[in-house]
Amino acid sequence: MTLSAKDIVLSENMNNEKSSEIQDLLNTHTGAKNESSTTRLPGISEILPSLYLCGAGVAIPYFLEKLSIKCVINIAPELPHTPLPDDRPLYYQIPVLDKGDIDLKCYFDEAADLIEGVRQSDGKSLVHCVAGVSRSASICIAYLIKHCDMTLRDAFLRVREVRPQIRPNIGFFRQLIAYEESIRGTATVSMVFKESLGQEIPDVYEYEYQAMELFYQKHRNVKRR
DSSP states (O other): OOOOHHHHHHHHHHHHHHHHHHHHHHHHHHOOOSOOOSOOOTTEEEEETTEEEEOGGGOOHHHHHHTTEEEEEEOOTTSOOOOOOSSOOEEEEOOOOSOTTSOOGGGHHHHHHHHHHHHHTTOEEEEEOSSSSSHHHHHHHHHHHHHSOOOHHHHHHHHHHHOTTOOOOHHHHHHHHHHHHHHHSSOSOOEEEETTTTEEEEGGGGGGGHHHHHHHHHHHHHHHO
16 A cells, blocks of 8 residues: 555654653653753663663663662663662662563562652662663553553653664563553553464564565465465
8 A cells, every 4th residue: 555645744743743642641740841851871761851771781880870860770680780889879670581471560560669759759760671672661661651641552652762672572561561451451552463473462563574474474375376
């Protein structure tokens, strides 16, 4: 199907309106205006003025001090503890590897409440795992669901907007879906089966596999002839 210029403009407007709605939710929660903090550091993504996400490589004392971080959540038990500055922030380690069959959901409430408590004390939290892609992103998304009145879909889109490489593994995404259902009574992300993969994926990942799925369907139909 070929999109017309009008279709593209309408799609872009809808995306802009959605981003604006998400930002309004965040502004209501933080009391902030539509702007980010002035401190920007390579490899560290600002989810909110009070919440940062990164990989282990940049979770270093200099950057923690530069951002005035008051709480560090480390979800990388396979690595040494996060090096902390002399003015030690709160430190919380979640002993979960990046494997979808491990229960990360049991830490969602505790981590989210800790981040919110720090925010209410005018502090900032930094969440990291090894790469800042799966485990730490899942914790940040859980926080947005619980304390920012966001749906899972909007929370995922918000975190991906500021850190495009995020990709909670399939098991963690199932846990996030269950978490949203427990808090909001409904799920805004569904699991969909992809024949080319032979497994289910969250529907927010579908665009990544469109070409693969079309290729698989085309060649499967050719074989059947």
